[in-house]
Amino acid sequence: MDPMAPVLSVRGLSVRFLLPRGRRVAAVTDARFDVAPGECLALIGESGCGKSVLASALLGLLPGNAQTAGSALLGDLDLLTADERTLARTVRGRLIGLVPQSPAAHLTPVRTVRSQLEETVATLTATRGRAALRAAAEAAAERAAFPADHLDRHPHQLSGGLAQRAATALALVGDAPLLLADEPTTGLDRDLVDRTVDELRRHVDDPRDGRRRALLMITHDLAAAERIADRVAVMYAGRIVELADATVFFGPAGPRHPYSRGLLRALPDRAFTAIPGMPPELGDLPAGCAFAARCDRATDICAGPPPPGTLACHHPHVPEDVRA
Amino acid sequence: MTCDAPAPAGAPAEPEWRSHGPRRRSTRALRVRTAAVLVAATVLAVLLVPPLVQLDQQAVDLAAKLQPPSWSHPFGTDDVGRDLLLRCVYGLRVSLLVGVAAALTATVVGTAVGAAAGALGGWADRALMRVVDTFSSVPHLLLGIFIVAMSRPGVWPVVISVALTHWLSTARIVRAEVLSLRSRPYVDAAVSGGASRWRVAVRHLLPAVLPQAALAAVLMVPHAMWHESALSFLGLGLPTHTASLGTLIQSARGSLLAGQWWPTLFPGLFLIVPTLALAGLAGAWRERINPRHRSELML
Amino acid sequence: MLELRSITAGYARNAPVVRDVSLSVAPGESVGLLGPSGCGKSTLARVAALLHRPDSGTLLLDGEPVRHWRHRAPRARRTAIGVVFQQARLSADPRLPLTDLIAEPLRATGRGGEVPARVAELAPAVGLTPDLLTRRPHEVSDGQLQRACLARALVLRPRLLVCDEMTAMLDASTAAALVAAVEDYRAATGAALLAVGHDRTLLERWCDRTVHWDGLA
Numbered sequence: 121m122d123p124m125a126p127v128l129s130v131r132g133l134s135v136r137f138l139l140p141r142g143r144r145v146a147a148v149t150d151a152r153f154d155v156a157p158g159e160c161l162a163l164i165g166e167s168g169c170g171k172s173v174l175a176s177a178l179l180g181l182l183p184g185n186a187q188t189a190g191s192a193l194l195g196d197l198d199l200l201t202a203d204e205r206t207l208a209r210t211v212r213g214r215l216i217g218l219v220p221q222s223p224a225a226h227l228t229p230v231r232t233v234r235s236q237l238e239e240t241v242a243t244l245t246a247t248r249g250r251a252a253l254r255a256a257a258e259a260a261a262e263r264a265a266f267p268a269d270h271l272d273r274h275p276h277q278l279s280g281g282l283a284q285r286a287a288t289a290l291a292l293v294g295d296a297p298l299l300l301a302d303e304p305t306t307g308l309d310r311d312l313v314d315r316t317v318d319e320l321r322r323h324v325d326d327p328r329d330g331r332r333r334a335l336l337m338i339t340h341d342l343a344a345a346e347r348i349a350d351r352v353a354v355m356y357a358g359r360i361v362e363l364a365d366a367t368v369f370f371g372p373a374g375p376r377h378p379y380s381r382g383l384l385r386a387l388p389d390r391a392f393t394a395i396p397g398m399p400p401e402l403g404d405l406p407a408g409c410a411f412a413a414r415c416d417r418a419t420d421i422c423a424g425p426p427p428p429g430t431l432a433c434h435h436p437h438v439p440e441d442v443r444a
Numbered sequence: 445m446t447c448d449a450p451a452p453a454g455a456p457a458e459p460e461w462r463s464h465g466p467r468r469r470s471t472r473a474l475r476v477r478t479a480a481v482l483v484a485a486t487v488l489a490v491l492l493v494p495p496l497v498q499l500d501q502q503a504v505d506l507a508a509k510l511q512p513p514s515w516s517h518p519f520g521t522d523d524v525g526r527d528l529l530l531r532c533v534y535g536l537r538v539s540l541l542v543g544v545a546a547a548l549t550a551t552v553v554g555t556a557v558g559a560a561a562g563a564l565g566g567w568a569d570r571a572l573m574r575v576v577d578t579f580s581s582v583p584h585l586l587l588g589i590f591i592v593a594m595s596r597p598g599v600w601p602v603v604i605s606v607a608l609t610h611w612l613s614t615a616r617i618v619r620a621e622v623l624s625l626r627s628r629p630y631v632d633a634a635v636s637g638g639a640s641r642w643r644v645a646v647r648h649l650l651p652a653v654l655p656q657a658a659l660a661a662v663l664m665v666p667h668a669m670w671h672e673s674a675l676s677f678l679g680l681g682l683p684t685h686t687a688s689l690g691t692l693i694q695s696a697r698g699s700l701l702a703g704q705w706w707p708t709l710f711p712g713l714f715l716i717v718p719t720l721a722l723a724g725l726a727g728a729w730r731e732r733i734n735p736r737h738r739s740e741l742m743l
Numbered sequence: 744m745l746e747l748r749s750i751t752a753g754y755a756r757n758a759p760v761v762r763d764v765s766l767s768v769a770p771g772e773s774v775g776l777l778g779p780s781g782c783g784k785s786t787l788a789r790v791a792a793l794l795h796r797p798d799s800g801t802l803l804l805d806g807e808p809v810r811h812w813r814h815r816a817p818r819a820r821r822t823a824i825g826v827v828f829q830q831a832r833l834s835a836d837p838r839l840p841l842t843d844l845i846a847e848p849l850r851a852t853g854r855g856g857e858v859p860a861r862v863a864e865l866a867p868a869v870g871l872t873p874d875l876l877t878r879r880p881h882e883v884s885d886g887q888l889q890r891a892c893l894a895r896a897l898v899l900r901p902r903l904l905v906c907d908e909m910t911a912m913l914d915a916s917t918a919a920a921l922v923a924a925v926e927d928y929r930a931a932t933g934a935a936l937l938a939v940g941h942d943r944t945l946l947e948r949w950c951d952r953t954v955h956w957d958g959l960a
């Protein structure tokens with residue numbers, strides 16, 4: 121197999137929700153991206169832009185009123201058409217390791233970290249026997265830099281950072297080629313965000329176990345994305361509007377989509393000015409570019425569908441603009 | 445394969461949509477619908493049959509005593525020849541009345557005590573909860589028996605007996621709910637916005653616990669019906685000439701030993717089926733009011 | 744405006760989360776309080792907003808010591824301080840549409856008559872459109888809900904705003920918009936600000952003066 125073949129290949133992924141009275145909510149529209157081994161793709165966007173729905177679709181965790189279209193290939197398996205049995209037995213934990221948003225809520229409150237790790241090891245691997253499980257659990261904790269002397273604690277006895285490491289340790293047990301981190305830094309302070317993100321990054325290209333994993337990180341935290349990502353996908357109103365190299369995106373050239381530029385300009389260490397207006401309702405998207413109403417470059421052509429490809433904009437910034 | 449394979453210009457083709465999600469929804473909907481139909485049938489029967497059907501449930505016909513089910517008496521007759529179908533409907537009517545009245549009383553008392561304990565806190569909370577503990581420390585049936593034994597047989601002593609033994613759980617639920625809500629930032633925000641204690645309780649806390657309390661009341665109706673039946677079965681509840689499901693089952697005990705199954709079976713079914721249906725409906729409602737299930741949309 | 748002197752506060756008797764902390768905010772001044780998560784800065788914010796009685800220490804509001812907290816505090820003092828919390832979801836009563844959410848302090852203080860005018864004035868100031876105002880909290884996004892919570896904090900025209908991690912859960916653009924709304928209000932009224940947070944870049948950009956939690960004890 122080609123070592124650089126993408127771990128996850130998403131094509132035309134759309135998700136919509138059917139609501140009472142015939143309402144339709146287009147939560148994700150025509151998403152297309154790849155994640156390669158040893159690569160981190162950060163999916164950024166504001167709350168309610170559809171990025172969590174995209175993650176749920178990949179894990180097969182959509183509610184009953186959702187419909188999907190397109191494909192999400194993990195190896196030969198299409199995650200969107202796989203049945204629940206396949207997803208439960210071969211995908212979750214084994215092919216996709218989930219690093220959750222609120223680790224404290226993800227861990228079982230009444231059991232120690234050790235017992236949860238051992239249970240996960242027993243479920244996901246062939247390890248059997250008490251001593252072997254114990255050793256495997258300790259190894260898993262060590263991989264996530266979770267201190268061994270805290271293994272016998274309950275989740276509420278852990279700090280936010282340690283709870284995050286415990287959850288990461290659980291996500292790594294199944295040795296999944298794809299890690300999916302859903303807002304892993306929400307509510308953490310800056311130092312802890314940096315540490316968490318650096319630790320996640322280490323698992324992408326881990327010199328200690330020689331594994332190259334793919335990491336899809338969903339976040340609204342641009343600073344965290346800048347620190348970890350190789351590539352950045354910006355989501356707006358359910359659509360990935362720009363897919364760019366992280367060094368270019370955060371570098372002097374900057375992003376090309378007006379929305380991405382607006383997001384970066386809103387950072388307190390940049391212009392600190394908000395994008396005027398608010399995003400449209402996903403239940404009531406315009407036929408054309410969803411950002412046009414807030415965009416100072418919009419023209420009549422923006423009322424039509426945005427161009428396909430990695431930059432969904434009729435009037436993107438070109439590098440010359442930046443130098444000017 | 446490149447990433448930028450251009451799509452045809454113009455309006456993009458409508459993608460092929462696939463549905464997902466757990467299949468169990470449909471069987472659950474069926475269950476809920478069945479429960480709703482059964483509860484509706486019960487309510488209609490007890491409300492409509494007595495005024496519409498001009499038959500005397502007390503009509504004795506000794507010539508037709510202890511007849512098995514037949515076309516003229518679908519549920520058979522009892523030991524003095526009364527029609528059991530009619531007796532069951534009247535019995536259900538009394539049992540349901542007792543159940544609803546007891547559940548309502550218990551819920552009002554329980555909500556008031558629980559809300560007061562939770563909202564006031566401090567020594568008031570401790571005192572009220574010790575009262576709850578005291579009541580709880582006595583077995584319910586024993587306490588219920590004590591209360592009915594102190595009074596003349598009748599419907600209201602049974603209602604009071606059931607209510608007094610059942611408000612405790614509601615009080616605990618409501619208190620816990622109020623306590624957890626009281627520490628929410630939205631209560632802080634209300635205090636900071638100048639709201640009085642009374643306004644916080646009435647505008648923010650009480651509306652939040654009412655669905656829980658109402659649910660507890662509905663769940664309590666079957667419970668109270670069973671309690672009434674147990675008391676009546678022991679001969680302590682309603683006078684035996686008043687048809688309730690408990691008295692019906694009690695007076696049928698003798699016939700059961702003689703191989704006559706219908707005087708026990710039909711009142712038993714009238715107790716089991718509506719109470720299960722009601723509990724099922726209440727369970728579905730609980731799922732609805734649980735905030736985690738409230739929004740189908742997960743954004 | 745606000746002066747906290749050797750405040751010790753907490754939730755359990757022998758385990759204070761705030762120990763002997765002093766801090767002051769001058770009239771019209773904006774102070775950023777920077778500290779890691781879990782350090783007790785939110786508790787201090789609640790003390791400053793008269794929502795949590797400290798175990799010891801003095802709080803001076805306009806030079807006068809505060810003796811009563813929460814409901815016991817005189818209403819005029821309580822409402823002189825507007826508060827915005829980190830989690831908009833938890834700080835909004837889930838049953839109230841956004842209009843009522845914003846108007847609640849007016850109604851609670853017997854000024855229901857001002858509701859239409861104040862809401863019409865505040866909604867655009869925090870960037871809420873009329874169609875959002877009729878929705879309930881679960882029908883809007885976190886950012887939209889936090890905008891409503893800020894409007895609620897401003898509706899009684901407080902002289903001091905306490906913002907506890909107001910933007911921590913929000914995307915960059917919404918965060919910048921909310922900070923701009925706070926600054927517009929302060930520019931118009933001369934209100935003071937205590938902004939509590941963990942993001943040094945944000946607080947240093949936002950506030951006149953930023954103090955670190957470790958330097959207060």
